[in-house]
Amino acid sequence: MTEPDGTDLARLAAAPEDRDALTRLRAHADDWDRVQRLPDGLVRGLGDAGLLAADLPARHGGRGLSASALGTLCARLGGVCTALRSVVTVQGMVAAALSRWGTDEQRARLLPALVRGERLAAFAATEDGAGTELSAVEAELRRDGTDLVLHGTKRWVSLGEIADVFLVLARLDGKPATVLVEAGGAGVCVDPVRGQLGLRAAHVAHVRFDGVRLPARDQVAPAGFGLSHVVGTALDHGRFTIAWGCAGMAGTCLELAARHTAARVQGGVRLSDHQAVRAALGRGLAAVAAARALCLRAAESRQDGTPAALSDTVVAKYTAARTAADVSQDAVQLLGAAGCAPGSAVGRFFRDARITQLIEGAELVAEVRMGDLALREHAVARPAAGRTAAEGAPW
Amino acid sequence: MKDQPSGDPPPDDVLAELRAFFGQVFPGIDLGADDDYFRQGNADSLFALELVTFVEQHFRVGIDVEDLDLDNFRTLGRTTAFVHRKRAGAAVERRPGGPGND
Numbered sequence: 001m002t003e004p005d006g007t008d009l010a011r012l013a014a015a016p017e018d019r020d021a022l023t024r025l026r027a028h029a030d031d032w033d034r035v036q037r038l039p040d041g042l043v044r045g046l047g048d049a050g051l052l053a054a055d056l057p058a059r060h061g062g063r064g065l066s067a068s069a070l071g072t073l074c075a076r077l078g079g080v081c082t083a084l085r086s087v088v089t090v091q092g093m094v095a096a097a098l099s100r101w102g103t104d105e106q107r108a109r110l111l112p113a114l115v116r117g118e119r120l121a122a123f124a125a126t127e128d129g130a131g132t133e134l135s136a137v138e139a140e141l142r143r144d145g146t147d148l149v150l151h152g153t154k155r156w157v158s159l160g161e162i163a164d165v166f167l168v169l170a171r172l173d174g175k176p177a178t179v180l181v182e183a184g185g186a187g188v189c190v191d192p193v194r195g196q197l198g199l200r201a202a203h204v205a206h207v208r209f210d211g212v213r214l215p216a217r218d219q220v221a222p223a224g225f226g227l228s229h230v231v232g233t234a235l236d237h238g239r240f241t242i243a244w245g246c247a248g249m250a251g252t253c254l255e256l257a258a259r260h261t262a263a264r265v266q267g268g269v270r271l272s273d274h275q276a277v278r279a280a281l282g283r284g285l286a287a288v289a290a291a292r293a294l295c296l297r298a299a300e301s302r303q304d305g306t307p308a309a310l311s312d313t314v315v316a317k318y319t320a321a322r323t324a325a326d327v328s329q330d331a332v333q334l335l336g337a338a339g340c341a342p343g344s345a346v347g348r349f350f351r352d353a354r355i356t357q358l359i360e361g362a363e364l365v366a367e368v369r370m371g372d373l374a375l376r377e378h379a380v381a382r383p384a385a386g387r388t389a390a391e392g393a394p395w
Numbered sequence: 396m397k398d399q400p401s402g403d404p405p406p407d408d409v410l411a412e413l414r415a416f417f418g419q420v421f422p423g424i425d426l427g428a429d430d431d432y433f434r435q436g437n438a439d440s441l442f443a444l445e446l447v448t449f450v451e452q453h454f455r456v457g458i459d460v461e462d463l464d465l466d467n468f469r470t471l472g473r474t475t476a477f478v479h480r481k482r483a484g485a486a487v488e489r490r491p492g493g494p495g496n497d
Contacts, residue, residue, distance in 0.1 A: 101460045225463045228443035236444065305452045307416075307445040314441075369441065379422040 009049035012076060022080060026252070029081035030343045032201040036194050038083055043162070046087060047117020051077075053095035054115070060099050061112035068299040071244035075295070078245025079252035082352035083201035085245040087120070089238055090159050094121035094167045096237035097178075097230050101221045106180065110165065122163035123234055124154035124181075124207055132362045134227055139170035139209065141177055141219075148172070148219060150179060150187075150212040160205030161192040167220065168209065169231050176227035178220040187212040198351035236310055238360045239317040240298060246320035246356050247291040249349050253324070253331040254284040256346050260335050271334070280334060284327045291320040311373050318366040324353035409454065410475045416449050417471065428472035433465070450474065456481035 008021040032038055046052050055070045056062025065073070070092075077085040095114045098106055113119040130136040139152020152170055157163070166181045166188075181188060189208040196204060221230045258281055261271035271277050298316040301309040331346040332339035339346045357363050410428060417426055420442060426432060446468065447458050456478055467477040 101463070103460060221460050222463050224465060229447070229463060232441065232444045305448060307448040307452070309448065310441055310445055376420060376422060 006045045006048065009045050009051060013049040013051050013073070017076075022076060025080045025084075026345065029084065029201075030345055030348060032081060032083060033348045034343060036200045037203060038087070038162075038201050042084070043087060043091075043120045044117045046084075047115065051088060052091045052115055052117050053111070055092065056095055056099055056111060056115060060095075060107055061115040062095075066299075067240070067302040068296060071240065071295055071299045074241040074244035075248030075251070075292075078248035080248075081201065082199055082245065082249065082349070082356070083203075085241070085248075086158050086199060086202045089241040089245065090123055091117075091121055092241055093123050093234040093238040094165075097167060097234040098220065100233045101225070101230050103217070105217060106220065110180070119164040120159060120162060122157050122159045122166050122207075123238070124157045124160065124166045125169040125231055126155050126157075127153065128155060132365050134169060134231060135176065137169050137171060137176070139168065141170045141172040141179065141214075143172075144213070146216050148179065148214045148216060150181065150209045150214060153206065153208045155206050156193070157205050157207050158199065158202045160207050161190055161203035166207065167230075167234065169226055172219075172223040172226075175224040176231070177223040178226035178230040179214055180218045180220060181209065181212055181214065185212055196355075198348075198353070198355040200351075235360055236313055239313045240302065242356055242360055243291075243298065243313065243317040243320040244295050246317070246324035246353065247288065247295050249353060249356075250284070250288045250291060250320070250324040250327040253328045253346050253349050254281065254288055257281060257284065257327075257331040257334045260338065277334060280330045284330055287323045287327055291316075291323040294319050311369070314361065314366050314369050315373075317361065318363065318370065321353065321356040322363070324349070325357055328353045409478050410471060412453060413471050413474055413478075416446075416453070420445065426471055428475070429470050431469045432471075433469055446474075450478060454478045454482070 008025050011018045011021040012025070028039075043052075050063060051073060053061075054063045054065040054073070055067065057064050074085055074088060077088055091114055095111055098110055102110075110119065110121070114121055125134055125137065127137050127139065129138060137152070139150065139154065141148045141150050143149075150168065150170060152168075154160075154166075154168065157166070160166070164183050166183065168179050168181050170177055170179065183190065187210040189210060191206045191208070193204040193206060194200075220226070258272070261277050261281065264271045272281070294312075294316040298309065298312040301312045328346055328350040332344075332350050335344070335346055338344060339350075341347070361369075414426070417424075417432070421432075450456065451458055462477070462481075466473060468474050
């Protein structure tokens with residue numbers, strides 16, 4: 001287990017293009033993937049370097065980083081290690097949801113600590129029977145006097161193993177509701193996951209809440225708004241940082257493939273002298289540029305606060321995740337045995353990229369959403385979704 | 396007709412602008428001012444946040460957790476009334492002399 005020099009994170013914060021810092025951090029990342037954990041103190045190191053929830057306004061403890069600056073940072077981290085970028089993503093999701101929909105008390109209690117990395121948040125929404133369709137969650141909050149009592153099991157919680165506090169989606173009075181749950185509390189049982197396809201260093205866990213008692217002040221937003229507004233805000237923020245992370249991941253894979261094919265000679269011919277190899281690199285170059293352009297477009301509409309920011313972010317995340325999957329797959333092919341070997345960076349990115357096509361909106365869901373956008377744009381009436389108010393109302 | 400605070404456009408304009416936004420998002424669906432679009436199943440959960448963003452940016456009012464009440468947003472008419480209440484409140488807060496006498 002190697003520990004990064006904290007100064008590399010600080011250098012990255014000051015200058016996202018610092019190649020020396022990126023190269024050193026990337027060497028650590030293959031090690032973290034192998035041992036399936038991030039080094040102790042890394043979260044605090046990210047906080048010290050000012051890399052956590054840095055887009056929060058100063059009144060909530062953040063640096064007020066612009067959307068494009070946050071995105072650039074996530075692209076750099078994503079080009080190093082998906083698990084490392086996931087810390088920034090998840091902390092940012094919970095911070096965004098609280099900044100947007102928390103009470104003054106909740107913001108004051110948590111946001112500065114999240115920014116400094118003194119506390120790590122995780123987002124617990126997915127269940128066995130509710131992955132893509134989060135309105136199907138069965139975790140339940142019951143009222144008991146002025147308290148709430150939470151029962152339910154959440155799956156695939158990134159950073160769940162080491163989180164201090166969870167933002168949990170459940171039902172209260174039959175409606176979607178969100179609560180903050182302290183990790184160390186009675187009835188919270190954390191079951192770490194190991195050996196999954198990718199995101200191996202991201203401390204993924206299944207988390208059971210077995211009659212966890214919460215004061216009413218730990219509910220975030222009224223029942224009925226937990227999914228559409230609180231989780232919606234978190235997922236939108238997550239999509240944005242994942243999109244940029246994927247663009248960064250794809251960029252790194254292209255760089256590694258170009259370096260390898262330019263250096264390796266087989267039968268007296270450099271790999272990069274084969275037309276088929278150059279064509280693959282060319283496809284990667286175009287795809288990476290396209291993904292970055294869509295990420296920038298999403299950053300601009302977020303910065304402007306336009307409603308299009310939400311759908312622009314869906315399009316950027318969909319395209320960037322697909323690009324990361326395609327370019328990492330080509331990189332594994334071009335590196336051959338070196339790409340498949342233990343500790344191969346492109347192999348790690350290939351596994352991680354596949355997971356980014358599932359999280360924060362599976363590909364198919366994004367495609368349906370984008371189909372709706374196409375119909376909107378061309379002013380074609382769609383049939384109503386046909387849901388009943390009870391099951392479909394997003395409020 | 397009720398007096399509006401100065402600088403605040405008449406309610407018909409807010410309603411018309413909201414109607415135009417809904418027309419873009421749900422082309423071909425003609426919504427009345429009192430139609431509950433969430434109950435009708437026209438709105439999905441991404442739309443809920445699009446509406447928040449539109450109202451905040453277009454009418455320059457802030458929507459906070461205290462405003463999350465279905466009754467503020469379930470129809471075009473209610474959303475229009477919400478925008479007017481918010482604008483009136485903001486105008487009151489800005490006025491150095493405090494609320495009241497115009």
